[in-house]
Amino acid sequence: SxxxxxxxxxxxxxxxTSLTIQCQVDSQVTMMFWYRQQPGQSLTLIATANQGSEATxxxxxxxxxFPISRPNLTFSTLTVSNMSPEDSSIYLCSxxxxxxxxxxxxxxxxxxxx
Amino acid sequence: xxxxxQSPQNLTAQEGEFITINCSYSVGISALxxxxxxxxxxxxxxxxxxxxxxxxxxLIATINIQEKHxxxxxxxxxxxxxxxxICAVSGSGGxxxxxxxGKGTLLTxxx
Numbered sequence: 212s213x214x215x216x217x218x219x220x221x222x223x224x225x226x227x228t229s230l231t232i233q234c235q236v237d238s239q240v241t242m243m244f245w246y247r248q249q250p251g252q253s254l255t256l257i258a259t260a261n262q263g264s265e266a267t268x269x270x271x272x273x274x275x276x277f278p279i280s281r282p283n284l285t286f287s288t289l290t291v292s293n294m295s296p297e298d299s300s301i302y303l304c305s306x307x308x309x310x311x312x313x314x315x316x317x318x319x320x321x322x323x324x325x
Numbered sequence: 326x327x328x329x330x331q332s333p334q335n336l337t338a339q340e341g342e343f344i345t346i347n348c349s350y351s352v353g354i355s356a357l358x359x360x361x362x363x364x365x366x367x368x369x370x371x372x373x374x375x376x377x378x379x380x381x382x383x384l385i386a387t388i389n390i391q392e393k394h395x396x397x398x399x400x401x402x403x404x405x406x407x408x409x410x411i412c413a414v415s416g417s418g419g420x421x422x423x424x425x426x427g428k429g430t431l432l433t434x435x436x
Contacts, residue, residue, distance in 0.1 A: 305368075
């Protein structure tokens with residue numbers, strides 16, 4: 212199994228600012244994923260991040276708004292840019308479990324935008 | 326219609342009761358996942374199933390591929406089981422890793 216940590220665990224931000232969320236895995240993984248969970252909604256995949264290549268974004272999500280870095284096999288960041296109150300959500304990262312199709316999730320970052 | 330439907334949406338039980346949460350899906354999948362989300366937001370993967378039945382402690386998960394249906398059972402429920410239980414499927418659209426999530430079932434177990 213993989214243990215995933217995220218920083219920050221929560222934050223309150225002002226409209227128009229940006230926040231970078233960090234995701235650290237305790238083992239090397241090929242694929243990492245970023246999800247958003249808006250209040251009362253199910254999780255939605257934002258993008259898939261593979262080391263050494265550009266992130267692949269899902270429909271409705273763009274790189275300018277959610278730039279992602281994946282500098283190595285244990286770390287990724289997601290930036291929420293030019294935030295608005297609609298960006299208030301829980302953001303979760305996950306990592307694939309070494310070819311088992313299992314995904315391990317981080318504890319989430321609870322973002323509130325005022 | 327959502328690709329993954331869960332029922333019930335909310336469930337309240339007394340400690341010790343047997344609990345069942347259902348999940349139906351409408352697409353071909355490679356695996357079905359049951360996840361547990363606690364109030365702080367963090368998610369724990371409980372099961373990944375592609376056929377049959379799996380058991381871990383008081384939790385049992387079953388899947389019927391032909392009927393596109395899965396159930397999560399909790400025996401001898403306890404207040405610490407209170408959480409949101411989420412069904413997710415992988416493999417729809419050709420990607421084994423991309424998960425499609427249900428909206429979750431909020432379980433409250435009262436002492």
